[in-house]
Amino acid sequence: MSTDDVSSLTERYLQEEAALHSALDEWAERLTRNARRFDSGATVSGRVKSYRSFLGKAYRRAGAVRTWEQFGDLVALKAIFPTRQGVDLFSEWLNEQHAWSPSLDEKEGSPSELKYQAKQFDLCADDITDSTGTPIKIEVQVRTAASDAWYVVDHRLQYKGMVELTSDLKRKLNRLIVLTELFDEEVDAVIKHQATLPEYAAARLYEGLIKLSESLSDGYVRTTRPEGLLELVLRAYTEREIDSVGANLQTFTERHRDALVEIITRHHHGSESFLEARDWIYYEPEALLIAERAAQKPALLRSAIDGSDFQPLIEPMIGVFQTLKKR
Structure with missing residues (x-):
């Protein structure tokens, strides 16, 4: 390599720095939005x-200087989940998002090894590019909160430690x-067993409500579980309907998605007609059940x-959400 190589790598980095941060x-916004689904x-x-x-x-190995194109981790992210099920x-x-050209590298050791387990993806998107219009390849690690805690400590003590650890x-x-x-x-085992218990049917329904509500509001919804609200609204379902509430609500939400977003937004802070004492209930996931009924x-x-x-709050909502039948 010529003596200009340091300068060219430096200049290229400075040229692309803003694009890398963008x-x-x-990517953080896209991955966060979808991970929380x-x-x-x-x-x-x-x-x-x-x-x-x-x-x-770039210069770690003498005589084998890396080129700009050989870097795939200039932008690196990690998606951390409370459970392995989420991972x-x-x-x-993520592996099915073909538009992002996913490449999965499962870092697994042999059964006899004590080795960090991880799912590492290389991704790129045509609309996220550097100054030359070339898609920027990024690296994404997907792991649980427990494994991330171990990784952070191990990375600090071994990978970047000043003192080489003994065997x-x-x-x-x-x-x-x-x-x-x-x-x-063990967490996964508890979750799987819990899902089979009949008394957790309401909890599973509520979890589904949260996900549906977040898909409409593009973020966290308020989940304060007003005392008795979920149980009250579920009384509006017949015995024949109650077992299929989740599936029917999913279909209802998809069919009226745009209209629901419009109505809910109209009753959130920032709209001209917002009245906190009346509209706070629109922030709750139970609002979707009220809308469907x-x-x-x-x-x-x-x-x-x-x-x-809750009658003074829900009664006006009935008139609001009845307009969905006319759309």
């Missing part, structure tokens, strides 16, 4: 490789992987709320 922001507790964070780190990595569902979804100390650190695996496995079976809903503390 790519980080855009699978688990509202998911978090996404990331970084742009600093200039010094970039240059050091698996999101990874499966005994390395093994002590690696043995912690077993704890993270056991933690994630108001549009499909208003008489049953009125009968269910008659004489309740």
Whole structure:
């Protein structure tokens, strides 16, 4: 390589730095929005490789200087989920986003190894490019909160540690992987067993309500669980209907998505007609159940709320959501 190579790499980095940070922001927004479809507790964070780190990595191996095109981790993110179920569902979804050209590298050790397990994706999108119009390749790690805690500590002590750990100390650190695996496995086992318990039917329905509501509001919805509200509205469903509430609500929401967004937005803070004492209930996921009953079976809903503390709030909503039948 010529003596101009350091200058050319430096100039290219400085030329693309703004594009790299824009790519980080855009990917963080896209991944966060979609990760929370699978688990509202998911978090996404990331970084742009600093200039010094970039240059050091380019020249780490004497005589084998990396070119700009060989860097695939200048923008790196991690999607962290509370459970392994979230990791698996999101990874499966991510692998199906062909427009992002996903390439999955499952970092797994052999059964006899104590080795960090992770799902690492390389992604790129045609509309997120550098100054030359070339899509910026990014790296995304998908893992659980437990494994992320281990990774952060291990990365600090081993990868970037100033002192080389002895074999005994390395093994002590690696043995912690077993704890993270056991933690994630036991949590998954509890979740799967919990899902089979009949008394958790309402909890599963409520979780579905949250996801549907968040898909309409493009973010977190208020989930304060007003005492008795969910149970009250569920009385507006017949015995024959109650087992299919979730599926029917999904269909109803998709059919009236645009109209629902319009109505809910009209009753959120920032709209001209917003009145907190009346409209706070539109922030709750139960509002979707009220919308479906108001549009499909208003008489049953009125009968269910008659004489309740929520009647003054829900009664006006029936008239609002009945307009969905006319659209």
